[in-house]
Amino acid sequence: MLTIKNLHAEVDGKKILKGLNLEIKAGEMHAIMGPNGAGKSSLASVLAGRENYTVTEGEVIFDGKNLLDMAPEDRAREGLFLAFQYPVEIPGVSNLNFLKTALNEIRTYHNLPAMEAKEFLKLTKEKQQMMDFNANLMNRSLNEGFSGGEKKRNEVFQMAMLDPKFAILDETDSGLDIDALRIVANGVNKLRGADKAFMVITHYQRLLDYIVPDFVHVLADGVIVKTGNKDLALELEEKGYDWLKEDVHQKESV
Amino acid sequence: MTSDINKSFYDFISNGIPGPEQQVEAGNAILPARKEAFSRFRSLGLPTLKTEEWRYTNIQRYLKDAFTLAEEEQSTVTAEQLKGASIPKLDSYTAVLVNGRLQPALSQLPADGKITISRISDAAGNASLQAWFDKHPHLQKQPFAALNAAFFSDGLFLEAGVNASLDKPLHIVHVYTAAVNAFIQPRHLVVLHKNATLEIIETSVGLNEEAIAFVNSVTEVILEENAELWHYNVQSTIKNSRHIYHTSALQKADSRYHHFNFTLPAAELTRNNLSVALTGSNTETNLHGLFLATEQQHVDNHTFVDHQVPHCNSNELYKGVLLDNAKGVFTGKIMVHQDAQKTNAFQQNNNLLMSEKANINSQPQLEIYADDVKCSHGFTVGRFSEEALFYLRSRGIGEEAAKTLMVNAFAFDITDQVHIPALQEFLSDKIRRYVTGAINN
Numbered sequence: 159m160l161t162i163k164n165l166h167a168e169v170d171g172k173k174i175l176k177g178l179n180l181e182i183k184a185g186e187m188h189a190i191m192g193p194n195g196a197g198k199s200s201l202a203s204v205l206a207g208r209e210n211y212t213v214t215e216g217e218v219i220f221d222g223k224n225l226l227d228m229a230p231e232d233r234a235r236e237g238l239f240l241a242f243q244y245p246v247e248i249p250g251v252s253n254l255n256f257l258k259t260a261l262n263e264i265r266t267y268h269n270l271p272a273m274e275a276k277e278f279l280k281l282t283k284e285k286q287q288m289m290d291f292n293a294n295l296m297n298r299s300l301n302e303g304f305s306g307g308e309k310k311r312n313e314v315f316q317m318a319m320l321d322p323k324f325a326i327l328d329e330t331d332s333g334l335d336i337d338a339l340r341i342v343a344n345g346v347n348k349l350r351g352a353d354k355a356f357m358v359i360t361h362y363q364r365l366l367d368y369i370v371p372d373f374v375h376v377l378a379d380g381v382i383v384k385t386g387n388k389d390l391a392l393e394l395e396e397k398g399y400d401w402l403k404e405d406v407h408q409k410e411s412v
Numbered sequence: 413m414t415s416d417i418n419k420s421f422y423d424f425i426s427n428g429i430p431g432p433e434q435q436v437e438a439g440n441a442i443l444p445a446r447k448e449a450f451s452r453f454r455s456l457g458l459p460t461l462k463t464e465e466w467r468y469t470n471i472q473r474y475l476k477d478a479f480t481l482a483e484e485e486q487s488t489v490t491a492e493q494l495k496g497a498s499i500p501k502l503d504s505y506t507a508v509l510v511n512g513r514l515q516p517a518l519s520q521l522p523a524d525g526k527i528t529i530s531r532i533s534d535a536a537g538n539a540s541l542q543a544w545f546d547k548h549p550h551l552q553k554q555p556f557a558a559l560n561a562a563f564f565s566d567g568l569f570l571e572a573g574v575n576a577s578l579d580k581p582l583h584i585v586h587v588y589t590a591a592v593n594a595f596i597q598p599r600h601l602v603v604l605h606k607n608a609t610l611e612i613i614e615t616s617v618g619l620n621e622e623a624i625a626f627v628n629s630v631t632e633v634i635l636e637e638n639a640e641l642w643h644y645n646v647q648s649t650i651k652n653s654r655h656i657y658h659t660s661a662l663q664k665a666d667s668r669y670h671h672f673n674f675t676l677p678a679a680e681l682t683r684n685n686l687s688v689a690l691t692g693s694n695t696e697t698n699l700h701g702l703f704l705a706t707e708q709q710h711v712d713n714h715t716f717v718d719h720q721v722p723h724c725n726s727n728e729l730y731k732g733v734l735l736d737n738a739k740g741v742f743t744g745k746i747m748v749h750q751d752a753q754k755t756n757a758f759q760q761n762n763n764l765l766m767s768e769k770a771n772i773n774s775q776p777q778l779e780i781y782a783d784d785v786k787c788s789h790g791f792t793v794g795r796f797s798e799e800a801l802f803y804l805r806s807r808g809i810g811e812e813a814a815k816t817l818m819v820n821a822f823a824f825d826i827t828d829q830v831h832i833p834a835l836q837e838f839l840s841d842k843i844r845r846y847v848t849g850a851i852n853n
Contacts, residue, residue, distance in 0.1 A: 206806050209798075234808035246803040250821030259817055260807040267808070299821075320807065 166215035176380030192377035206240040235267040237323030241313035306333040343368030449561030456555040479595040497617035502834040512598025526576035535569040548660040550687040564599035572608035581611035589619040604639035618650035635667035648676035665692030675703040687716035701730035705738035712741035734770035735850040
């Protein structure tokens with residue numbers, strides 16, 4: 159579904175990604191872990207199309223199409239979703255109106271007619287129940303005055319509404335208490351399917367108790383330095399990242 | 413001090429054209445008032461950047477072109493040309509004015525014995541005109557209002573008798589057309605007698621891109637006891653037009669005035685002098701303003717709410733959206749006189765800058781001489797956030813739709829107060845088109 163080849167990217171002239179390779183197939187759940195400053199959130203930003211990042215080398219193929227050539231909105235319309243680490247507050251734009259606009263922009267892109275109001279409300283209700291999302295937040299301004307947990311849950315709710323093929327969760331677990339974490343994780347698990355793939359960026363192994371990954375990758379200094387299964391996350395929890403860095407240095411000197 | 417540029421316009425007005433006695437159109441009944449206004453204009457002079465009320469609007473640069481005051485024949489306006497000012501789906505009466513002059517053949521006026529709609533020049537003998545023409549206290553110190561009183565060509569006279577009302581709104585369409593650069597001065601008077609209620613919507617259209625139309629208009633609004641007026645003014649004309657609008661209302665006891673001002677592209681200058689004098693108790697005043705400016709537009713809103721007596725409520729909300737290189741000015745004055753106890757007066761101005769080069773000067777002015785009042789004011793300036801735009805785009809919403817969504821959300825507090833659905837839709841559609849246009853520039 160997603161193939162990242164030799165991806166190099168920089169922001170403000172600073173090299174962040176330095177030849178990253180990753181292959182994600184439909185149905186898979188990939189976890190990205192790694193020390194602060196390794197480039198995890200940058201990878202998410204580059205994939206979603208944040209404009210202050212410049213890709214200097216490499217390519218990303220998403221469902222046979224060159225992802226990096228697309229505007230951020232077209233990436234979303236093609237089925238990519240980024241759950242933000244810091245969701246933005248937008249005063250005046252109601253959550254519902256925002257979602258309706260987004261859904262219809264995506265439908266227009268695929269030559270589908272705008273969704274009927276009745277159908278939209280039905281879908282909203284269904285997803286809101288499925289994600290255990292507070293109905294009172296629906297008519298409020300987008301993320302305005304939401305608690306940290308509410309914002310993250312809104313991200314997952316939006317993901318359910320837009321039904322992407324490939325979703326990136328950028329530290330969705332940060333700032334969540336254990337109950338909220340469980341609810342968010344349950345939501346994500348409900349969205350898993352044979353035709354969908356996920357990239358979960360996290361600092362903590364804890365999230366992976368609830369969202370069990372098929373692969374765990376360690377990102378350090380702009381490249382993936384180690385890939386394993388869910389046991390790798392446990393090992394990292396125990397040993398930290400330093401042993402991996404030494405590993406890399408040894409490889410480099412060979 | 414009068415600068416050279418101002419001086420030449422001033423000389424042109426003072427010496428280059430015949431005095432009011434030669435301007436026979438509006439009849440001789442108000443000639444003394446016109447003469448008085450002319451001498452008032454001469455003593456006030458034209459404002460400069462040193463004039464407090466004009467410090468953010470350099471009026472000189474808009475007056476340096478040569479203008480004519482001469483009127484042209486107006487028979488050429490066709491129904492087709494009026495389309496730009498029409499509001500789809502609006503069920504209303506219409507009064508079409510060309511350069512301020514009512515055109516009955518193009519209008520659909522109500523046949524109601526209690527409502528008088530005519531040219532002001534045909535109302536010379538009317539008692540209300542005699543009583544109220546140029547009497548509004550706030551007009552006395554405004555040079556352009558004095559200039560208008562002295563030389564106005566014509567305008568609308570609208571009078572609603574005691575208990576009068578209409579079954580649908582009156583849509584006043586202002587058509588401005590000038591074959592050569594023209595200084596057009598319409599003058600309107602709206603009088604609602606006791607218990608009368610009306611809804612009026614004003615829109616405007618400019619017909620000739622080749623010449624500059626400088627429109628200096630004055631509308632006086634008199635609300636007698638318990639009268640209620642919904643007054644919508646949609647200002648959107650062509651680029652080559654410059655406007656100074658004076659709207660001065662006077663409210664007697666128990667009257668209600670709901671004024672909406674929408675300033676939209678593309679006039680290069682729009683200056684609004686909106687003022688309300690509260691002379692009777694228990695009145696309600698709502699002033700809603702939305703200005704959306706693009707390109708090099710300059711939009712200046714000066715408002716004044718004058719609480720002269722106790723127990724009056726005023727509420728003002730002005731919102732500005734500035735795109736491209738547009739400049740905005742908001743100066744909102746609230747005066748609460750010593751006698752005006754139990755006044756409630758609120759004012760808020762919020763602005764959204766959509767580009768780096770757009771700017772706004774916002775200046776609330778409260779003068780309170782009574783001690784038992786509730787007054788507040790505030791203003792905010794927000795910049796359009798790139799992060800918010802990226803967030804919306806990352807959900808599949810294109811840049812145009814994202815910006816329109818944000819501007820509409822910002823404007824919602826104002827547009828939501830519009831009680832006529834067709835007008836609300838008309839405004840949303842215009843906002844969408846102007847925001848989209850600015851993005852594609």
